[in-house]
Amino acid sequence: MSAKNVNPSDDKVFCPVCKREYDKEIIEKHVNKCLFLNVDVSKRNGSHFDENCSQQKRIKIDVSPVRSTLENTCTGPYKNMSKVLLKESPKSSATYELSNKPSKQSSSALINDSKNIPLAESMRPMLLEDIVGQVESFGADSMLYSMLSKKKIPNMILWGPPGCGKTSVANIIANICKEQNNMRFVKLSATMCGINDVKEVVKVAKNEIKFKRQTVLFMDEIHRFNKLQQDTFLPHVENGTITLVGATTENPSFSLNNALLSRCRVVVLSKLTVHDVLLILERAVVRKELAVVVDSISDKLVCGDQKKCVIERQSLQWVAEVCDGDARVALGALELALSAAPEHSQHVIGLEDLKRGIKRSHMLYDRQGEEHYNIVSAIHKSIRASDDNAALYWTTRALHGGEDPLFVARRLVRAAAEDIGLADPNALVEAVACLQGCQQIGMPECDVLLAQCAVRLARADKSTEVYRAMKSVQRSLTEAKGPLPSVPLHLRNAPTRLMKDLGYGKGYNMKHRDESGLTYMPEGLEHVNFFDKENGG
The missing domain is CATH 1.20.272.10 (Zinc Finger, Delta Prime; domain 3)
Structure with missing residues (x-):
């Protein structure tokens, strides 16, 4: 863009971002908006991950030729427009990529990075139909399936054991947001961020609302925030600034704020069955072309590709059984077994090979949960x-x-x-x-x-007689109206002369209750027997 696009004598000014012509009175407001919408998402959101960043178009602009012209043309408050450009371009130019196509260098970097992506991460489902298990919560007949199919995302808390699909559901929601121009997905983890990061997301979300874009915030491990920190979400979830999707392995009744729970739907995800995990393992092997699955080792002769590993179906079955319903553990074990196989030759991974390399040490148990x-x-x-x-x-x-x-x-x-x-x-x-x-x-x-x-x-023989009688007494004390009856005088201890003069211990004897002529219950309860079934004993 050259300086000729800005003519001081005219009432019109070209926007250096979108190259359209606007009146001088509105050019500053437009450039601010234009820069915000086209700037790299990482500049707007700090270090937060935004699923829409791959769709953001970035434009290459050289503002140095028009800098002086803008300063001379936009007088008064409109001089701030040049300051905006200066902020975006400390070296006399603001550079934004026009195309979404990565450069050769970035392409090779992406290829190298993809090699290091764990199998469990690369196998995350992209569509609702790809979810394995969780039929009650995300099955075709469930309410959440219907809502997500209509691109409507409610405030919800995903509660379930590790490896059951909480993050996978968030991944599907991220893809839904990516397909919509009016939705934006932000992913945070309470293990790596604090309240200031949440406030920054809310700040950007408020600005996005002005452009009719809704922000969906996925907060992983939300139980790591204490009850006071969780209050930060309340007003913004209440007024719709953000749509909160939280994930937790802890019981929300104990780990989350009741006020926050009242604003979100708790979605319970159950532990995956052996059949579910086996289906995930077979899908990973087929889609990633990791190996050839055979029913027995003798079937390996039918395999055409002599460079691929051969793995027995019963081996996958065993991995599915020992992972305790954790798909991430199962995929990690499979990836470990395949990585240990020699390259450039067909290798059979049998059940004994897996048993020697993978010990059954994984079992869901939380000593504090x-x-x-x-x-x-x-x-x-x-x-x-x-x-x-x-x-x-x-x-x-x-x-x-x-x-x-x-x-x-x-x-x-x-x-x-x-x-x-x-x-x-x-x-x-x-x-x-x-x-x-x-x-x-x-x-x-x-x-x-x-x-x-x-x-x-x-x-042993069982008797709850004493326990039930004790509960009956506790219930009587709780339901008593007015002050509790005092201890009878003849049952009181009298260690001093004054107490004796007041009648403490007077008439007491050590005989059996049927012979002593004394009552041992307080006044008003003389005839109450807490061991009777009528009283709950």
Whole structure:
């Protein structure tokens, strides 16, 4: 662009960005808007990832010839337009690429980067139809499937175990936004950003609304923000400045703000089944042409390509079984096995090869999260139901997952008093002895102590009489109206002369209640028996 495009004698000025002619009165406002819409997204959003950045057209402009002319032509407040250009071009020119086609250097860089992309990342679904599993939440008949098909994205929290597809759903939402000119997708992770980054996204989102563009913010690991930090989202989700899509592995009831939950729909994603993971593995092998899948090793002779690896179907089945429903772990294990195969020759990856290279060490268990309480609850309820087999399984599974043995032992002591009680008083003694033994020898030696105690309690006779009577007393205290009745005088201790003069301890004797002639319940409750079933005992 040359200086002849700007004629000081005319009332019209050419925009140096879009090369269109505008009145002097509106040229500054237009250039500001034009620069904002065409500038590289990374300049607007800082270091945030924007899925639409690949669609942003960038224009190559040399503003040095028109700089002086603009300053002379746009007098008064319109001189700020040149300052905008100066800010964008510290070296006398603002450079923006006109074409979306990458240069040769960037193309080679992209090719090299694609080689380093993990298989789990490259296999993320692009369409709703590509989602494996999660039929209840994203099946063809679900409400979310219908909404996303119509390009409508609600505020939602994706809750599920690792590798179940939370980030994959976000990837599909990003593609939906990419197809729409009025939508913008921003991805952040609470593990790498703070509240200031969120505020910056909101700031840009407010400006985007002026151009009728909606911002969808995907916040991964949203539970890493504390309750006070989560309040930052509230006003902007409420007024529609951003559409929030959060992902968490923690129970939202405990880890997220109730006010935020009331503004978002919680979508529960379940653990993938073995069939789902196997389907993902076979899809990865076929689409990426990683290997040839055969039913048995003898079938390898039919394979035409002698450079590809051959992998047995039962090997993929085994990987799907040991990954505990985590597709990311399964794809990573498959990628590791294929990477270890020799190049330029056909190599058979059998089941034994995978078993030697991949140990089953992955199991979903969170010592501080919901699974921590779910497992110990299963132990207690199995003991209550006298299911010794289930009690042994859940106890061993908790220890296998790295649970604190003392936590399990304390729960066993509770079960001995709550569910066995007076039907077998020795059970409580043995449970306490188990707790002390765990404190003395620790893991792994104490595992058999816990297993034996759990089976012992499960096989013991059960009596909840004391527990139910205690709950009845607690309920009576909670529902009592007015002040609680005082202790009768004859039951009070009288260590001083004044107390004796006041009648403390007067008439007390040590006989049985049926012979003493005394009442031991407070006034008004003399005839209440909390062990009666009528009172909940």
